Amino acid sequence: MTVRIVTDSACDLRGTEVAELNIEVVPLSIxxxxxxxxxxxxxxxxxxxxxxxxxxxxxxxxxxSPGRFAEAFQRQLxxxxxxxxCINLSSAVSATMQSAVTAAESMNADIRVVDSKxxxxxxxxxxxxxxxxxxxGASIDEVVALTEQLSANTFVFGALDTLENLQKGGRIxxxxxxxxxxxxxxxxxxxxxxxxxxxxxxxxxxxSLIWLRDNLAKYGEIESLxxxxxxxxxxxxxxxxxxxxTDTSSARVETIGxxxxxxxxxxxxxxxxxxxxxx
Numbered sequence: 001m002t003v004r005i006v007t008d009s010a011c012d013l014r015g016t017e018v019a020e021l022n023i024e025v026v027p028l029s030i031x032x033x034x035x036x037x038x039x040x041x042x043x044x045x046x047x048x049x050x051x052x053x054x055x056x057x058x059x060x061x062x063x064x065s066p067g068r069f070a071e072a073f074q075r076q077l078x079x080x081x082x083x084x085x086c087i088n089l090s091s092a093v094s095a096t097m098q099s100a101v102t103a104a105e106s107m108n109a110d111i112r113v114v115d116s117k118x119x120x121x122x123x124x125x126x127x128x129x130x131x132x133x134x135x136x137g138a139s140i141d142e143v144v145a146l147t148e149q150l151s152a153n154t155f156v157f158g159a160l161d162t163l164e165n166l167q168k169g170g171r172i173x174x175x176x177x178x179x180x181x182x183x184x185x186x187x188x189x190x191x192x193x194x195x196x197x198x199x200x201x202x203x204x205x206x207x208s209l210i211w212l213r214d215n216l217a218k219y220g221e222i223e224s225l226x227x228x229x230x231x232x233x234x235x236x237x238x239x240x241x242x243x244x245x246t247d248t249s250s251a252r253v254e255t256i257g258x259x260x261x262x263x264x265x266x267x268x269x270x271x272x273x274x275x276x277x278x279x
Contacts, residue, residue, distance in 0.1 A: 003134040003143050004081040006072050008064065008096050009039040010089035010259040011124040012228070021131035024072045028089075028096065029062040030258045036062075039258050048258040049231050052266060059262050063096040069103035073111050083110035083140035087127050087147055089259070090194030091115045110140060114147045117194035120260040121226035121252065122156040122272035129224075129274075150274065156191040157199060157215060158228070158270025159208035188212065209238055212270065217245035223274045226252040230261050230268040238269055 007013075009027040018025055027039040032051055037043035043051075052059065069086065076084050086104065088097040097115050104111040116123045130147045138146070186208040190199035199215075202208040216222070225246065229235045235253070242248050256264060 001082045001137075001139055002080055003083050003085060003138065003140045004076040004079070005127060005131040005134055005143075006069070006076065006084055006086040006100075007123070007127045008088050008100075008259075009257065010094070010096070010119060011087075011127050012120045012254055012257045012260070013124045013127065014254075017128065021128070021135055023127060023131050024076060026064045026068050026072050026100075028064055028094075028259050030262060031060045031062065033057065037258075043258055045255050045257050045261075048261060049266060052261070059258075061094070061259055061262050063094055063099045066099050066102040066106065069100045070106060073103060073107055073109065077109055083112070085130060085134070085140060085143045085147065086111065086113045087116050087123070087130060088113065089123060090117050090119055090191070092117070092193070092195040093119065093263075094259075112140060112144050114144060115151070115194065116147075116154075117151045118154050118156055118272070119191055119194070120156070120256050120272070121228040121254055122154045122191070124252075124254075125224050125226055125272055125274055126150045126154055153223075153274050153276070154192070154272060155219070155275070156270065156272045157188065157212060158191070158264060158268055159186055159188050159202075159205070159212055160265060161186070161205070161232075161267035161269075162265050205234070209234070209241055209269070212238075213241045213245055216242060216271065216273065219273065219275055221276065222246050223276055225250075225271060225273045226254060227271045228254050228256050228269070230256045230264055230266050232267045232269040235269065242271070 006024045030037050086100045091097040100113045116126045129150045185201040188200040190197045
């Protein structure tokens with residue numbers, strides 16, 4: 001049995017990683033006004049942040065069509081896959097998973113669609129774990145079970161430089177209470193459940209990064225760590241800060257891509273990590 005992994009471009013994985021593990025990434029789309037771009041095909045990360053800085057209005061993201069997912073599933077089947085596990089961006093913040101479900105239901109094949117209940121590097125860590133298991137010969141049931149376990153063990157926290165993007169994009173969720181003082185605070189959000197939750201608020205950027213450091217220390221031994229940012233100028237300082245409480249030598253340090261960057265805004269900074277068992 002050969003199981004293949006399909007995901008979407010919100011996972012923010014590197015091209016080398018997806019190529020090495022035979023992961024297929026179905027792209028979302030980003031729209032700036034009348035101009036629409038296919039993520040990673042027509043719009044790279046650096047260009048996205050340049051356009052974001054110049055834009056007068058917030059860009060919009062759009063889920064892939066069911067047809068794009070169906071084409072991806074068929075490519076994997078044609079390439080010898082006996083089954084496909086599709087791991088998607090949290091259904092609490094995007095219609096992407098529903099699009100994948102629609103595609104899977106239209107096909108006469110063993111295709112399982114799993115909600116990562118995560119975003120950006122958290123989703124990426126889950127996808128990598130599933131893909132490694134599939135490459136090692138795990139059955140489709142085993143890959144699905146592992147994906148669900150990894151999802152439960154994956155945590156995502158971020159410090160926003162502004163709530164403006166999250167508010168305008170309608171993704172603010174239970175962090176609504178932060179809006180009243182959003183000009184005077186640096187909000188911290190918890191997306192570990194797949195939805196945006198308020199985790200804290202600090203008066204300065206420095207204090208918010210210290211909060212993230214201290215929060216990470218509460219979880220004890222970390223199995224996987226990914227540090228993510230929206231072209232934050234203080235990313236090196238943040239990595240050094242985290243190294244005070246955990247080993248960052250093997251941590252993945254990634255720029256957040258257009259899908260999540262649209263809502264997180266410029267200079268967002270945070271991390272995703274996995275623990276051995278659910279908290």
